[in-house]
């Protein structure tokens with residue numbers, strides 16, 4: 667099944683992206699699939715569900731944007747749908763057109779990571795996990811009510 671290897675490649679790329687950004691998971695993967703790419707969206711969705719088990723994409727959503735196959739006629743500047751399999755013949759001026767504009771796409775257009783992890787800059791995350799100064803933080807709020815209390819009584 668062709669779609670299974672495509673799904674595996676999508677998962678691998680998206681997992682790499684998550685790793686690069688220090689995220690443990692991927693929430694959404696958006697892909698563009700052309701009509702002529704040879705990939706059937708339903709089969710891709712099924713393969714994705716099978717292949718993502720045990721990966722950072724285990725609970726990710728796959729969004730497939732299907733791209734229609736269209737050609738452009740240089741003679742009359744018309745754009746027209748060529749269908750599957752493609753019929754490269756301009757319907758307006760009734761002559762052959764070999765310029766396929768879209769339909770072969772097979773690409774990842776977006777990888778979304780969990781907001782909590784993706785939104786935090788690298789150094790902030792290190793500070794949160796690392797050994798911060800907890801005592802300095804505790805003493806500061808304790809000192810404030812005392813000073814404000816003395817200011818109110820004075």
Ligand SMILES: [Zn+2]
Nearest residue numbers: 739742756759
């Ligand atoms: Zn034409």
